[in-house]
Amino acid sequence: MASCKDNEQDPRVHGIAAAIRVVPDFPKKGIMFRDITTLLLNPKAFRNAVDLFVERYLGKDITVVAGIEARGLIFGPPIALAIGAKFIPLRKPKKLPGEVISEKYDLEYGSDCLEMHVGAVQPGDRALVVDDLIATGGTLCAAMNLLERAGANVVEFACVIELPELKGRDKLKGKPLHILVESR
Amino acid sequence: MAVREGKEQDPRIPRIASSIRVVPDFPKKGIMFQDITTLLLDPKAFKDTVDLFVERYTGRDISVVAGVEARGFIFGPPIALAIGAKFVPLRKPKKLPGEVISENYVLEYGTDCLEMHVGAVQPGERALVVDDLVATGGTLCAAISLLERAGAEVVECACVIELPELKGRERLNGKNLYILMESH
Numbered sequence: 436m437a438s439c440k441d442n443e444q445d446p447r448v449h450g451i452a453a454a455i456r457v458v459p460d461f462p463k464k465g466i467m468f469r470d471i472t473t474l475l476l477n478p479k480a481f482r483n484a485v486d487l488f489v490e491r492y493l494g495k496d497i498t499v500v501a502g503i504e505a506r507g508l509i510f511g512p513p514i515a516l517a518i519g520a521k522f523i524p525l526r527k528p529k530k531l532p533g534e535v536i537s538e539k540y541d542l543e544y545g546s547d548c549l550e551m552h553v554g555a556v557q558p559g560d561r562a563l564v565v566d567d568l569i570a571t572g573g574t575l576c577a578a579m580n581l582l583e584r585a586g587a588n589v590v591e592f593a594c595v596i597e598l599p600e601l602k603g604r605d606k607l608k609g610k611p612l613h614i615l616v617e618s619r
Numbered sequence: 620m621a622v623r624e625g626k627e628q629d630p631r632i633p634r635i636a637s638s639i640r641v642v643p644d645f646p647k648k649g650i651m652f653q654d655i656t657t658l659l660l661d662p663k664a665f666k667d668t669v670d671l672f673v674e675r676y677t678g679r680d681i682s683v684v685a686g687v688e689a690r691g692f693i694f695g696p697p698i699a700l701a702i703g704a705k706f707v708p709l710r711k712p713k714k715l716p717g718e719v720i721s722e723n724y725v726l727e728y729g730t731d732c733l734e735m736h737v738g739a740v741q742p743g744e745r746a747l748v749v750d751d752l753v754a755t756g757g758t759l760c761a762a763i764s765l766l767e768r769a770g771a772e773v774v775e776c777a778c779v780i781e782l783p784e785l786k787g788r789e790r791l792n793g794k795n796l797y798i799l800m801e802s803h
Contacts, residue, residue, distance in 0.1 A: 458716035468716045472736060475696070475706040482700055508692040509708070512659070513700055516666055522659040524693070532642035532652045552656060 436469075439597070439614045447483035452616040454480040455596065469596050469618055471506060471567045485510070487615060488593050489517040492563060497590060499562040501525050501582060503549070503574055506567035510595065514565060523555045525578050536584060540577040549574065551581040558586025568596040569612065572603030579610065631667040636800045638664040639780065653780050653802055655690060655751045669694065671799060672777055673701040676747060681774060683746040685709050685766060687733070687758055690751035694779065698749060707739045707746075709762050720768060724761040733761040735769065742770025752780040753796060756787025763792050 436452040454474040461468040475481050488510075497520050502511025504526045515522035526549070528537065534553040539546050556562065564578045569592070579589045589610050597603065597614040604612055638658040645652040658664050676698065685707045686695025692708060699706040710733070712721065718737040723730050740746065748762045753776070763773045773794050781787065781798040788796050 456717075461716040462713070470716050472708060472715065472739070475699075475708070476739060478699070478703050478705060481696075481706065485700060505689050505692060505708075505710075505714070508689055509696050509706070512665075512693050513697050515659075515662070516669060516697055519662050521662060522665065522693070524656060524659070524689075526689075529646070530689070531656065532645035532654050533640075555656070555660060 437617045439617050448615055450480045451484050469568055485513045488514050492518050497561050497563050499523055499556055499560045501562055501564050501578055503566040503578055507565050511565040525549050525551050538577040538580045540573045549577040556585040556587045560587040561590050562587045563590055564592045566594050569594045569603040570598045570601045572606030576606040632799060635664045635668050653752055669697045672698045676702050680745055681747050682744045683707055683740055685746055685748050685762055687750040687762055691749050695749040709733050709735050722761040722764045724757045735765040740769040740771045744771040745774050746771040747774055748776045750778050753778045753787040754782045754785045756790030760790045763794055
């Protein structure tokens, strides 16, 4: 787990990277799963991860933090609370009650779907999308589409970890991505 | 949404209560679903909610906050961060990578299962269980079991909303339940 270039100078990133564990062959053989639960067991490292994002986004007039189920629901709310933004959960189908909009996206085999509440976001809202990790970028792209369909402006994507070899950045329509650690 | 009777009402609670919406017939006909996503769209109400829990649990040597997937992931981490505790996600089966312990619990029809990582919690740790709502208490009961099996002491369960008519309080193995509001 390597510190991302942007954050190389910040002494907190090393502790964050070291707190993340890799679990081989999960959810299936051949996949080296980056497990952030061990980061959450380290209060100082978890605090530092949130602080690094909050410091970046304070004073940028971000009105919405959208977090992708499920691990984006862990990192997004503390950021939203600290910067005074609304928090919007983006969820798998049929989890959100009431009226939703849906966006399909491709998986390696088949497709999946992300939903957002109608009315959660207003046209002109400035949004941050948060998840624990970016791999292929499919989920983040679906999140961006939901927010843009509702008239929001996606300002940036924020993830703890990037798997750069999967080129997820290419799916973000040129929107910036901010990460704390890269993992190869 | 009724605020609790006989309890000195914190002035922040009415706004929190009125920010929660009820969605009829979700997930199925006859159920009046308490939807906290509208609370999350009100930054002041969300912050006040977290603050009410943090004020109660600061300085009580709580070293673990366990949050039940998925809405416990929204409220648990901000509390954990503020009180300096670890955050431990309790998840549906097959979501946590690596070694887990599982606890079955009864639903209206059938059963479900909650999992926790082996090693997340040490014997003797003092734990708080957090979820958005307590209904029958089945999920909280499973959460308490997991923590106790790992040797932790569950100090209290904390939820935003209680549905008192479903008597969840009686299913908590004698553990105390702290809530912000009731819904009848």
